[in-house]
Amino acid sequence: MSPHPSTTKTYASRAELHSNPTAKRLLGIMERKQSNLCVSVDVTTAEEVLEVVRRVGKSVCMVKTHCDIISDFSKAFVDEITRLSDEMDFIIFEDRKFADIGNTVTLQYASGSHTIASWSHLTNAHPLPGPGIISGLASVGVPLGRALLLLAEMSSKDNLATGHYTREAVRMAREAGPEFVVGFIAMSRVDQEGAKEGEDFLVMTPGVGLHSAGDKMGQQYRTPREVVYDSGCDVIIVGRGIYGIKGGEEKVKEEAERYRKEGWAAYEERLGRK
């Protein structure tokens, strides 16, 4: 099988052509910062989140949050992470994994204590509830220039996002068009089969680590090279492997740089393959 067309193009050339403002900005950042690294910040206070972000911000194209695990989530937190995203040049990706019917996700995205749509450039949804989840979220996100990823695959052990399910996710994304759905959470180039002329989905991959083999709750890890070079994915998502490293601020910064370089090298190697 020949490589997927997106994997032989530079992030810069893809940025030029992308019609969604968030995807365009993200691809531009990736090129500028030579980074396809997203850090997933799974800590439970605003100050801890901001500390991690300040440490890794220079090295990443994107920061992934779980706003609903932050005990003191507030407007001040939103203002500060937004300020950092401008200053340090990264996208904010709220990993909400919306998974309800259209009417409910519309409220969950726009309302509540978190008003996710007001600050999160990118979010994601499970295709499980059917196309209504996309139209519901799009009604809130499109006017704000936001973007959505569909979860086509997962990284956890014995998950059910496989085979037919994954193909349906890709089909739903294609049917929705590129105005709002800009890519997938997946372990591989799920959009290989049936790719349409000119389509450009970003594939972002969690469960990336250089050391560990997994956790006790079913998470499984692969290396940046496996993900970017072997599997043709665009963004590597690393969590505890970076911010959880012992040794303080410098160690965390070094580890973020190490992942950034590994991810970027795999991308350059991939470009050379064409």
Add this chain to the structure above:
Amino acid sequence: MSPHPSTTKTYASRAELHSNPTAKRLLGIMERKQSNLCVSVDVTTAEEVLEVVRRVGKSVCMVKTHCDIISDFSKAFVDEITRLSDEMDFIIFEDRKFADIGNTVTLQYASGSHTIASWSHLTNAHPLPGPGIISGLASVGVPLGRALLLLAEMSSKDNLATGHYTREAVRMAREAGPEFVVGFIAMSRVDQEGAKEGEDFLVMTPGVGLHSAGDKMGQQYRTPREVVYDSGCDVIIVGRGIYGIKGGEEKVKEEAERYRKEGWAAYEERLGRK
């Protein structure tokens, strides 16, 4: 096919035998209040939620919340809905639809602005991420006597929770055992096939309405009798059909009673079938 064993037993006899404290309490309430009605409260301020709960509380066995759409969610709100749940005798079901890996859902359930596990007797999860989602949530919920439903089916148009997916949900619930997983969100008696001696899953069904045919975002409706008598489900979940009715407090109370009576009549008819 002979009817599923649970559908020919009274809620009272099932309450006696159930080992999970929340399922036991719920089945007891259902018998006492002659109600298999759950009202889903999808409004966006604490005062609106509490107003609906005060109106429907007498008629329901359970109130279903989406805490993350409530803009002024607070400790005071939790205290008041908990007080009402004791006073008016109903279970609180936070319809969170957890859908992430074990490590993340553990934090989402226990931490954050909402600390769901601290006040919600029952919650639910998609089986999509694999068994790690159950063990993660169980580590928080079991010590508190909480209970979990798995979403085996959904009510929205063209959803992907069908066939193999649904069977896997049931298999995961059986493997987890009855300590924490007490049933399913489903449209039908998904536990019909391969039922084990003595197992008792509660099947709770959204998308119930007496009038409407659906909304514009893919939600589809069935009547209480179709759900309880024809499909053998245990709890009917009604949302906008009750609290959204025009005409003020008395009208909402009347409509809740109407659904309660319809649901209960379908249950009694079902018992008579044995």
